[in-house]
Amino acid sequence: MNIAVLGTGKVGSTLGTRLTTRGHRVLYGSRTPTGADRLDHRSGDGVAVRVQRRFPRTRVVKTLNTMNFAIMVDPLASVPAATVFVSGDDAAAKTVVTGLLGDLGWPDSGIIDLGGIHTATATEQAGSLYFATVRALGDARFNLTVSR
Template identity: 35%
Template sequence: MAKIAVLGNGRVGGNLATALTRAGHEVTVADRTPGAAADAARAARIVINATPGAGSLDRLVALREELRDKILVDVSNATFDGPDGLPADLIYPASSLAEQLQEALPETHVVKTLNTMLFSVMTAPAALPQAPTAFLSGEDPKAKQTVRELLLDLGWREEWITDLGGIRTARATEAAILFVPHLIRSSGLAPFAISIAR
């Protein structure tokens, strides 16, 4: 069992919090207010960033002390939205939100994962008719192993998890968000995930 703080109480954060609690973890959910987020992060071993990516960097840098030596699991994508509210472009096109977080928070172990799928698939990967892929990006092997174990608790199988390497690889998975608006326009808001076929 781990003490986990989920920052963000929308569909993504709520879904993850419910599933991790069901898996036996001690989970606290904090909204975006600085006081609630600081209290939750301070008490946790693992912090999940489920806040909207456009404002995540500022919110999390404000929690520098609370995040020191913690594992920060980043599941967000930083995008500019188009007129229809769907992602239209990347905020960090030559980088990624995860890289920006790791650079700004050098004493925090940032791991990027679960950002290449609809939120419902994060906690129910077996519901898809074909095996999805969850990617891991991060500098610290122990932190990535801890996150891998969380994914297993969420229903991911070992063979569905791919470690891409260091945090710089997160720019590849974050760029996958640009598929999303086209998928939604062509087939509606149905569960989906990026899948690597081998």
């Protein structure tokens, strides 16, 4: 599968490398220095919602944004239980992303479909909790997990 990874830092590089080892072709993109790709920012809308609004024919799916990059690509190696959230309006696109999560080592039982793209704003807001927890623990080897 051809996959575009936006970002060439630790997260993008780690995801791209892992997906390449699983047989996928990865193309990287990074920010433009002119800011020409800025997205309309309305009160309270998350990044995924703004991307979907700016590019309405694109099948936007948000996932993997509530954890450290090392856990993204090997979830059960560092933590005993892992949860990953998926948000998006297109069911077929979410099926593809869920398959990619499986390629990264995510068990079906750890994947929670939150619903439409508007639910991505909630996971984006978990960033404050994530970084506060990193500071409190002094370590990023943890995951926000739903326990049932």
